[in-house]
Structure formats: structure tokens, C-alpha cells
Amino acid sequence: MFLTRAHPRMEGKEKLLEFYKQNRAAMFVSNHNSWHDIPIVGHTIGWRNYKIVAKKELGKVPILGKAIKIGGHIMVDRTNRRSQFRTLKAGIDFLKRNVMLCTFPEGTRSKSGRLGNFKNGAFKMAHKVGAPVIPMSIVGAAKCMPYYWVMPFRAPWNVCKVIVHDPIESKDITEAELATKVRDAIISGLPDEQKPLK
Secondary structure, three states, X not given: OOOOOOOOEEEOHHHHHHHHOOOOOOEEEEOOOOOOHHHHHHHHHOOOOEEEEEEHHHHHOXXXXXXXXXXXXXXXXXXXXXXXXHHHHHHHHHHHOOOEEEEOOOOXXXXXXXXXXXXXXXXXXXXXXXXXXXXXXXXXXXXXXXXXXXXXXXXOOOOOEEEEOOOEOOOOOOHHHHHHXXXXXXXXXXXXHHOOOO
């Protein structure tokens, strides 16, 4: 990513470095409207042991699907309740073993570019374990690689940026309150054209 100038600018990296000193697992969540969001998130988290919670359909994507399977990431069949339950159980187990998790709570890429509705799986996992959630706002990724495009057609450097927000503790609040706080944090970092319509 560095050699091809495919890495984004980053704001709030110091928050991650400070959090990593605590040696705790966290759930990373971000908005999603480009294929490029996946390597952007990996670049942001850095050289840490983490697993992505991905939809089963990604297993069919050349190279990416193979990498997800070999890396032992979590794949969920959103049409199968048993698969959803296994995903929840696997995610909770990873967090308990101090392995970071990352997911896009919208469940798929936004075709409009605006933040969509959230599914509750990520917040349920974090809340059950008492792990913090670290929200991230990805800005401008679709300008380099729209949802319908397979490869970036524009270098993300100076176009994309990722904003890391303060970790949000899941203890002493409800799962719904956690989801609301995380969503509000992500929205606060997005430009008007990526914010959800009221």
C-alpha cells in the first residue's frame, strides 16, 4: 500500500497507540462504501492480531476470499441463523482471548455512499465481553474505488483519510446505547455527502 500510495491519511493514530499500551482486545467498527475499506482498516490497525467478521459471499472473491479463509477470519452466512449464532460465539471467544475484531456494521457496502443502518452483531459481541469499541470514519474511499469497481482507479493518498475516534467502553451501558454512541462517533467524522439522510 505504501509503495503504490494506496494508504490513506490518518487522524487519531495517537489514540490507537495509547490504547495498545493497555494490552486489551477491542472491536473496531467503520462505515463501508468501497472494497478499499478492507485494506484501509488493516493499515489502520497495524501489525496486531485481529480477525475480520465478513459476509460469506466474500469467500468467492479471488485472492481476497482465500486470504480470509487462510487467515482464520470469521465468515457469516447472513441468511442462516445457526451461522449467525456461530459467528457471535466465535467473536466472543476471540475477544476473550485478547484478539482484536473488526467489522462493518452496515453489513455491506453503501451504494449511495451514505452511512446505512447498523446491524447489532458487533455491539452484541463487545457488550457480552465488556470489550471497548473503537469507531473509525473512512472518508473518500469511494472516490478512489466505488462499490461497483474491482480495483482502485485513483491513488487514495491525499483523497482518502481514516479518522480514529476515542474507544467507547461497553461496560455500564446497554447494548443499544453502545451502538448509538459508536454510530454518532462515526457520523461526526464523515463529510456531509457521506452522512445518513435524516
